[in-house]
Amino acid sequence: MHHRKHPRTTMTPASEGAGCDNVTVNSPVSRAAAGMLRTRWLVRAPIWVYRARLGAVFGSRLLMLEHVGRKSGLRRYVTLEVVNHPQPGTYIVVSGFGTRSQWLRNVTANPEVRVWIASRKAVSAKARRLDSEAAAETLRQYAQVHPKAWANLLPVLEETLGQPIDDKGTGLPVVALELADQA
Numbered sequence: 001m002h003h004r005k006h007p008r009t010t011m012t013p014a015s016e017g018a019g020c021d022n023v024t025v026n027s028p029v030s031r032a033a034a035g036m037l038r039t040r041w042l043v044r045a046p047i048w049v050y051r052a053r054l055g056a057v058f059g060s061r062l063l064m065l066e067h068v069g070r071k072s073g074l075r076r077y078v079t080l081e082v083v084n085h086p087q088p089g090t091y092i093v094v095s096g097f098g099t100r101s102q103w104l105r106n107v108t109a110n111p112e113v114r115v116w117i118a119s120r121k122a123v124s125a126k127a128r129r130l131d132s133e134a135a136a137e138t139l140r141q142y143a144q145v146h147p148k149a150w151a152n153l154l155p156v157l158e159e160t161l162g163q164p165i166d167d168k169g170t171g172l173p174v175v176a177l178e179l180a181d182q183a
Helices: 028-037 041-051 102-109 132-145 147-159
Strands: 008-011 018-025 060-067 077-085 090-094 112-117 123-129 176-177
Touching: 041 077, 060 090, 060 147, 077 112, 077 132, 090 132, 102 123, 102 176, 112 176, 132 147, 132 176
Parallel strands: none
Antiparallel strands: 008 018, 060 077, 060 112, 077 090, 090 176, 112 123, 123 176
């Protein structure tokens, strides 16, 4: 694991939505949290909760995404935080490991996916990556709506991504999951 000798600081939106606070990135806490996100059994545990039809314990903040492996053709699963739900049938998620994330690579190759939300049955959906301007706006909105969560999450995301995230744009891939018509 790569450790920097000197922590860097970055600017994050304050809880009022204006001004900035300095947050130390690459702190022992953010490194530990990023390490936990690399612990396979820990990040896969929620998948078993969804498979047991108990996804309601996560409410609407998490969803489970089924995607097809771009090389294997096998079904794969990942749980993701919903960072925005701008309209019925659209859920916005973020790839915390950037373009290295296997689920992102898979949905880029095959955007036809299925989504589980709470305890509902799987729904077909299409994944669409947002452009950098829309991605940055999505993250700004998240920071305003969830300032404490963003303040805690930002250093972890920057650690896993390996680069700073600021209000001028982001290398953090943001994906819209658009559910198929359920009429």
